[in-house]
Amino acid sequence: MIGINYSRPLLFLFVLFLGFNVTNAQTNRDELEKRRIELRNEISRINELRISNQKKQRSVLGQVEDLNQQIKSTEDLIKLTNQQANLLTREINTNTNKIGQLRKELEQLKEDYARMIRRSYKSKSQQSRIMFLLSSKNFLQAYKRLQYMKQYTEYRKQQGEEIKANTAQLQELNSRLVQQKEEKEQLIAENRKTRAELEKNRRSQQELMATIKKREGQFAAQIRQKQNEIDEIDRAIERMIRESIAKSNEESGSSSRDTYELTPAAKALAADFNNNKGKLPWPVRSGVVTMKYGKQRHPVVRSVMVNNNGVRIDTDEGGKARAVFNGTVSEVQAVKGANKAVMVRHGDYITIYNNLETVYVKRGDVVVTEQEIGEIATSRTTGKTTLHFLLYKNNQKMDPADWIYRM
Incomplete structure (x- = not known):
């Protein structure tokens, strides 16, 4: 009878398990690489904006804010690159173990095959296959011997194919291992360069912070004054929302000023908007969030608390604001201290695009996702082109970062 090696099914399961892990690791690595590219692009955008702003702005605070953004993104990039390198290390170790296991299996297969060939040769020298069949006691025995000979021949062929397949797999793994090691070295080199850039930016940050420290009280007063102006703008926007709700409900016979009658x-439309939470496009083609939603310490003068009802996004000069979802323009108003604001309604959800120099839409216009609705104003004082983007459900403000894809 043909000897059966029961370790092979176990090896097959082992290889299958490793293959699943490699596929899973590859998916994770692809996701990390995608995020790394996004971060590098973000750093490039921040750097371009910072260089552009340096030529225009006289505000030390603005320069430090820009540097803080770049430092934060660079730190994120270094962290993510380390994750990629660690993942590659795990993959390299996995493949090294797999190569070792395959080599053992290949050696065993070759030994089995050689033993089989020797046995076959001896069998041929002792008696021919025909004599082996003719010496059968009866037809049934002859039939069984014939089947055995067929199985034996097939098994030899199978062993040869298995050796060939394992050899090819071993070569592929060796090639992959070399590639992974090269990728890891490249990531390490890139991280080294990124760290050098980070240290350079930190030195610049420290120099600017030393200047701010000498006049911290003055800067704190400026920030508080600016926050008062922002609060006034936010109150104006909330009045605009209440008036819009009241106006819409009046048409449908309701007196509510808090929630839309739908x-x-x-x-x-509201359900569709809600279903796209976390997947909505950015309200600018290219930009960087310079101030997040909610109460927070000022990024430069940490002793001062500031508040933001939406997010502030810096973009290129001449940048356009874009609708993040299908909807209807419910209001277009000039807001004191913030140029013009466009309010787009999506059922009982509202998106507001504030600080527009030029508006391309009017009240009642139907807009579609990513349609340009206006050009964002550039500050003469700071040189920055900043969109203030807000998101509400009825009159309840919400964090745009929860809704916009990877904000």
Whole structure:
């Protein structure tokens, strides 16, 4: 009878398990690489904006804010690159172990095959296959011997194919291992360069912070004054929202100023908007969030608390604001201290695009996702082109970062 090696099914399961892990690791690595490219692009955007702003702005605070953004993104990039390198290290170790296991299996296969060939040769020298069949006691025995000979021949062929397949797999793994080691070295070299850039930016940051420290009280007063102006703008926007709700509800016979009375079509639009939470496009083609939502310490003068009802996004001069979802323009208003604001309604959700120099839409216009609705104003004082983007459900403000893809 043909000897059966029961370790092979176990090896097959082992290789299958490793293959699954490699596939899973590859998926993780692809995701990390995608995020790394995004971070590098973000750093490039920040750097371009910072260089552009340096030529225009006289504000030390603004320069430090820009540097802080770049430092934060660079730190994120270094952290992510380290994750990639660690993942590659694990993959290299996995493949090294797999190569060792395959080599052992290949040696065993070759030994089995050689033993089989020797046995076959001896069998041929002692008696021919025909004599082996003719010496059968009866037809049934002859039939069984014939089947055995067929199985034996097939098994030899299978062993040869298995050796060939394992050899090819071993060569592929060796090639992959070399590639992974090269990728890891490249990541390490890139991290070294990124760290050098980070240290350079930190030195610049420290120099600017030393200047701020000498006049911290003065800067704190400026920030508080600016926050008062922002609060006034936010109150104006909230009044605009209440008036819009009241105006819409008046048309439908309701007196509510807090929530929209929705038609079936408006309910469907709101549901569609809600289903896209976390997947909405950015309200600018290219930009960097310079101030997040909510109460927070000022990024430079840490002793001062500031508040933001939305997010502030710096973009290129001449940058356009874009609708993040299908909707209807419900208001276009000039806001004191913030140029113009466009309010787009998506059922009972509202998106507001504030600080527009030029507006391309009017009240009642239907807009579609990523449609340009206006050009963002550039500050003469700071040289920055900043969109203030807000998101509400009825009159309840919400964090745009929860809704916009990777904000």
